[in-house]
Structures are given as structure tokens and as C-alpha cells.
Amino acid sequence: MNSAHDSADPSDRVRPRGAISMRGLGIHFGEGDTAVEAVRGIDLAIAAGEFVSVLGPSGCGKSTLIGAIAGFTPVSSGELLLDEQPIRGPGPDRGVVFQQHTLFPWKTVSENVEFGLKMRGISRPERRQRAHEILQQVGLGDFLRHYPNQLSGGMQQRVGLARVLVNRPRVLLMDEPFCSLDAQTRLEMQAMLLELWQEFHMTVVFVSHDVDEALFLSDRVLVSSRRPGRIQGSLSIELPRPRDTELLTSPEFMRLKRQALELLGAAAHGPAQRANGSPRAVNGARGPADATQFAL
Amino acid sequence: MSRPSQAALISSPSPPRRLRVVRSPRAAAERGRRWRGTLRSGVIGGVSLCLWVGLWQLACVQEWGLFFHFENVPSPTEVVTAAATLLDNPKLLPHVLSSLQRIFIGFSVAAALAIGLGLLIGRFRVAAQALLPPLEVLRPIPAVAWIPLAILLFLSAEQSMVFITFIGAFFPILLSTIHGVQGIDPRLVNASLTLGAGPLDVFREVILPGALPSIVTGLSIGMGTSWFSLVTAEMISGQYGIGYYTWESYTLQNYPSIVLGMIGIGILGMGSSWLIRWGGRSCMPWFKPEANTR
Numbered sequence: 001m002n003s004a005h006d007s008a009d010p011s012d013r014v015r016p017r018g019a020i021s022m023r024g025l026g027i028h029f030g031e032g033d034t035a036v037e038a039v040r041g042i043d044l045a046i047a048a049g050e051f052v053s054v055l056g057p058s059g060c061g062k063s064t065l066i067g068a069i070a071g072f073t074p075v076s077s078g079e080l081l082l083d084e085q086p087i088r089g090p091g092p093d094r095g096v097v098f099q100q101h102t103l104f105p106w107k108t109v110s111e112n113v114e115f116g117l118k119m120r121g122i123s124r125p126e127r128r129q130r131a132h133e134i135l136q137q138v139g140l141g142d143f144l145r146h147y148p149n150q151l152s153g154g155m156q157q158r159v160g161l162a163r164v165l166v167n168r169p170r171v172l173l174m175d176e177p178f179c180s181l182d183a184q185t186r187l188e189m190q191a192m193l194l195e196l197w198q199e200f201h202m203t204v205v206f207v208s209h210d211v212d213e214a215l216f217l218s219d220r221v222l223v224s225s226r227r228p229g230r231i232q233g234s235l236s237i238e239l240p241r242p243r244d245t246e247l248l249t250s251p252e253f254m255r256l257k258r259q260a261l262e263l264l265g266a267a268a269h270g271p272a273q274r275a276n277g278s279p280r281a282v283n284g285a286r287g288p289a290d291a292t293q294f295a296l
Numbered sequence: 297m298s299r300p301s302q303a304a305l306i307s308s309p310s311p312p313r314r315l316r317v318v319r320s321p322r323a324a325a326e327r328g329r330r331w332r333g334t335l336r337s338g339v340i341g342g343v344s345l346c347l348w349v350g351l352w353q354l355a356c357v358q359e360w361g362l363f364f365h366f367e368n369v370p371s372p373t374e375v376v377t378a379a380a381t382l383l384d385n386p387k388l389l390p391h392v393l394s395s396l397q398r399i400f401i402g403f404s405v406a407a408a409l410a411i412g413l414g415l416l417i418g419r420f421r422v423a424a425q426a427l428l429p430p431l432e433v434l435r436p437i438p439a440v441a442w443i444p445l446a447i448l449l450f451l452s453a454e455q456s457m458v459f460i461t462f463i464g465a466f467f468p469i470l471l472s473t474i475h476g477v478q479g480i481d482p483r484l485v486n487a488s489l490t491l492g493a494g495p496l497d498v499f500r501e502v503i504l505p506g507a508l509p510s511i512v513t514g515l516s517i518g519m520g521t522s523w524f525s526l527v528t529a530e531m532i533s534g535q536y537g538i539g540y541y542t543w544e545s546y547t548l549q550n551y552p553s554i555v556l557g558m559i560g561i562g563i564l565g566m567g568s569s570w571l572i573r574w575g576g577r578s579c580m581p582w583f584k585p586e587a588n589t590r
Contacts, residue, residue, distance in 0.1 A: 071490075072486055090486065090490045102484055102486070104487075104502065106505040106506070106580070106582045115491050119494070119497055163491065167491065167492070
């Protein structure tokens with residue numbers, strides 16, 4: 001029935017895919033006086049199948065990082081590799097979900113999810129079938145023929161997730177995806193995301209400004225400094241999985257949260273020390289957390 | 297199967313709870329509201345129309361001549377009498393059909409060309425740089441001003457009239473299409489790229505449907521301007537056609553027929569615009585303009 005699924009899964013298990021590595025990654029926009037340095041000197045390795053969150057103050061280049069991995073934003077310096085291959089332009093192996101959905105308003109829920117399969121030339125009955133399966137998985141099996149503007153915000157994000165997952169991406173990139181949802185829906189979405197992540201064996205890079213969310217979901221939380229964005233600190237979250245919402249009030253979670261907040265505070269208001277003679281260190285807001293920078 | 301009347305649906309005291317979404321009492325009430333709204337605006341429109349026609353009759357009977365001179369203007373009753381004889385006129389059908397045919401050909405060619413060019417200009421900077429300057433020079437020239445040149449360009453009067461119709465429809469459609477393409481959320485284009493779309497897919501799956509609401513608006517404006525241009529062209533160089541009929545009525549001093557011709561133009565123009573809007577709505581079931589204004 002689902003020959004493509006069956007053939008895709010074993011190979012995933014044999015050779016886990018979706019490892020991302022950045023070496024001295026720098027990205028700037030514009031030219032001359034109006035040039036903006038969004039991120040600078042990022043060294044980072046994300047293992048295949050890892051769930052990594054990036055926390056940081058707004059305007060710290062978190063979204064730029066997502067854009068670079070997605071292939072929209074060209075790299076200015078250093079290198080950015082996906083499974084040892086440089087990233088050149090967007091592709092279906094890296095799915096993106098934004099805060100504001102990007103569903104096609106003129107396509108039904110099912111047609112939106114089928115889109116990636118259609119681009120691969122898969123026949124209509126088969127892509128219907130696969131879209132239906134994955135929509136049932138995200139709890140939208142009864143909404144195949146609705147249009148996106150007939151759905152609630154949470155449902156729209158589910159469709160967006162299904163549309164990406166149907167392509168079996170190596171990497172799932174999420175840019176504050178749940179941030180405009182109400183608290184209840186948000187918790188549901190987080191739980192669903194974790195389930196899907198475990199089923200699909202993909203790397204997740206999750207950008208957020210919500211500390212609880214990042215800690216609850218991730219294997220590792222990275223804290224980014226103010227622009228130009230650098231990785232200011234890193235926290236390994238060795239909480240057992242599967243995780244549920246009770247975890248949010250456990251002492252261990254509180255301890256991690258305190259650490260994360262300290263790192264964030266350092267990132268946002270770090271004393272303007274001149275470190276390593278770097279001429280731009282004042283803007284870089286490199287603070288005491290600098291030491292953890294190399295613990296990645 | 298007969299549907300229960302709207303009134304019965306609205307007044308049902310305790311609506312059954314487990315109806316499906318489409319037939320829910322709320323939907324029925326909504327439909328009832330809409331129906332009453334249509335009725336209300338219909339009544340207001342009808343009363344207003346009657347008042348204006350009455351005023352016109354009064355002006356003709358009393359031969360008002362203060363600023364508008366109604367001495368020679370046919371009155372509504374004269375127009376109605378003329379309409380009765382017109383229906384027996386064997387030339388009525390050829391007049392209407394030849395106008396419709398010119399509109400159909402000119403408008404279709406304009407739509408095809410303007411939508412195609414508009415998509416290219418809206419999407420590709422090079423196309424905009426190469427094509428926009430000459431088009432911008434031509435755009436302010438009214439279709440009427442093309443008539444002398446059109447007569448020189450084409451051997452038959454028929455072709456030149458179709459050309460004028462084309463000119464009238466072309467620019468509104470072109471501009472709306474460009475505007476529609478440029479208004480597309482670039483994030484949707486990006487989304488299609490991350491889902492594996494190639495350049496052609498982007499065009500077919502994102503650009504065209506994204507620009508469609510604007511294109512339909514352009515088509516309905518273009519339909520109006522193409523009638524406008526056609527009638528002028530027919531008055532100058534026609535043999536048949538509703539514009540020719542109107543002008544001929546004037547030269548033959550058959551004044552009530554002038555008004556008949558005008559009304560005919562109005563009805564045909566309105567009908568064809570309605571056709572465009574209806575066609576647009578039926579190929580965009582997802583597009584709800586009222587949702588944006590709410």
C-alpha cells in the first residue's frame with residue numbers, strides 16, 4: 001500500500017539523516033552603510049535526529065538561522081552543511097513551519113498537504129491517500145475539503161506541519177510556530193510535535209522565545225546573543241522521554257529553567273566587556289556566559 | 297425534494313442539535329438574513345428607479361428647459377412605444393449579435409494577452425523593464441483616439457472595431473494582473489519552493505491562483521471599458537451594432553430609439569460584467585471578499 005513509506009523508513013534507520021553543521025557561519029544583509037550583520041561566527045553541530053531549540057531576544061538572528069538552513073538566505077561567510085553537503089537553495093528535505101501559516105488559501109486542506117507529492121509527480125489517488133493518512137495523524141481527518149481560512153489557528157498550524165511531514169523531511173525547521181496560539185492549544189501542539197518527531201526520525205530546529213516551551217521539547221537549548229547573533233550558551237536537557245506537562249513543575253525542570261534564564265539575561269544585558277580584543281565585542285554583548293560557548 | 301421555506305427555518309423554536317454543519321439552523325438563519333437583505337435592497341432599488349423615471353416623464357411633459365432642454369427629449373412613454381415596434385424590427389438581432397461578436401473577440405484576445413503579459417511583467421524584473429515603458433506611453437491614450445489609426449491599420453471596418461474593443465479591455469486587465477502578481481505574499485512562493493516546486497510550478501500553483509482575484513476585477517473593469525470603446529467605434533465606422541443603431545437613430549431623427557439604444561448598451565454591458573463576476577466566483581470558491589472587510 002504505502003510502498004514509498006516502507007522503503008523510506010528502513011534506510012532512515014540504517015543511516016540517520018539530517019545532521020547539520022556550521023563552521024564560522026556569518027550572514028549579513030545589504031551593502032555599505034545599510035549592511036546589517038545578522039549572525040556572526042557560529043560554530044555548531046546538530047546531530048541527526050536531534051531536537052534543538054534556539055532561544056534569544058528578538059532581533060538576534062534566530063530566524064536568519066532558520067532561513068539559512070531552509071536555503072532562502074545565502075551564507076556570507078563560513079560554511080553550512082546538511083549531511084556533509086553545502087545547502088544550496090530551498091528543497092523538500094527541509095520543511096519549514098512559521099508563526100504565521102503559509103498555507104495556500106486557494107487550495108483545500110488536502111490539496112495543501114498533497115502539494116509536495118504533486119511536485120514529485122505522484123499520482124492523484126496515491127497522494128490523496130497519503131495526505132489523508134497524515135491529516136488523520138494530526139487530528140484533521142474530517143477537514144480534508146475545508147479551505148485554510150475556515151480553520152482555527154491551531155488547525156492551520158497542524159495542516160502546515162502535515163504538509164511538511166508528508167515529504168518525509170530530514171530536517172524540520174520551526175520558527176516560533178505556536179506563538180500565536182492560546183495556552184491550551186499550544187500544549188496540545190507541543191505534545192503532538194514530540195510524537196511526530198519520534199515517529200518521523202528527523203532533526204528539529206525550533207526557534208522560540210518561550211523558555212518553558214524550549215526546555216520541554218528539546219534535547220538541547222541554545223541561547224543566542226543580541227545582533228549580530230552568536231551562540232551564547234548551550235543547555236543539555238537530559239529529561240526522560242516521553243515527556244508530559246507534569247514535567248513543567250518538577251524541581252529538575254525549575255533548575256534548568258533558572259539556568260536558561262541566566263543565560264538569556266546574559267545574552268540580553270551582558271556587560272560590554274572587551275573580550276579577545278574583538279573590535280565589535282561591545283555590540284556582541286559577550287558576557288560571562290562566553291565560557292559556555294564552546295561547550296556545544 | 298422541496299426545501300422548507302426560509303421563514304419556517306428561521307422561526308423554528310428549538311433547532312435540532314445534531315444537524316450537519318451545512319444545514320445547521322445558524323446557516324439557515326444566515327441564509328434567511330441574506331435573502332431578506334436582497335429583498336430589501338431590491339425594493340429600495342425599484343422604488344428609486346421608479347422615482348427617476350417619473351421625474352423624467354414629468355420633465356418631458358412639462359418641457360423643462362432651464363438648464364437641460366427636455367423639449368426634444370423623448371419621454372418614457374414614447375420610449376416604451378418605440379420598444380414595442382423595435383421588437384418587430386428584423387434588424388434588432390443583427391445589431392445585437394454583431395456588437396456581441398465584436399466584444400467577444402476583442403475582449404478574449406485582450407484578456408489572453410493582458411493576463412499573459414501581466415504575469416510576466418509582475419513576476420520578472422527584466423520583463424517589466426523591457427515592456428512597461430512602451431505600455432506606459434500607450435496606456436493614457438483613450439481607445440477613441442485609436443480610431444483613425446485603426447482604420448488605417450486594418451482593411452475592414454469590422455477588424456478596426458474589434459481592435460478598438462481590444463484596446464479598451466487590454467489596459468485595465470494588464471494593470472490588475474500586474475498588481476495581483478506583485479501583491480502575492482512572497483512567503484507563499486517560498487513555501488512552494490521548500491515543498492519542491494520548480495519555476496513553472498510556482499507560476500501555475502502560486503502566482504496564477506494568487507493573482508486571480510485581482511485578474512477577475514481587471515476583467516470586469518475591462519469588460520466595461522471594452523463596451524465603452526466599442527460603442528464609440530460603432531458610431532463612427534459601423535454598419536451594424538448597438539452603437540451604430542443609437543447614432544443612426546439620431547441622424548434619422550428617431551429620438552425615442554436613441555434612448556432604446558442607450559438602454560440596450562446598458563443592459564448588455566451589465567449582463568456581460570455579471571457574467572465575468574459569476575465566472576470569477578465559481579472558479580474561486582475559496583475567495584470571500586466579505587471576509588476581509590469584517
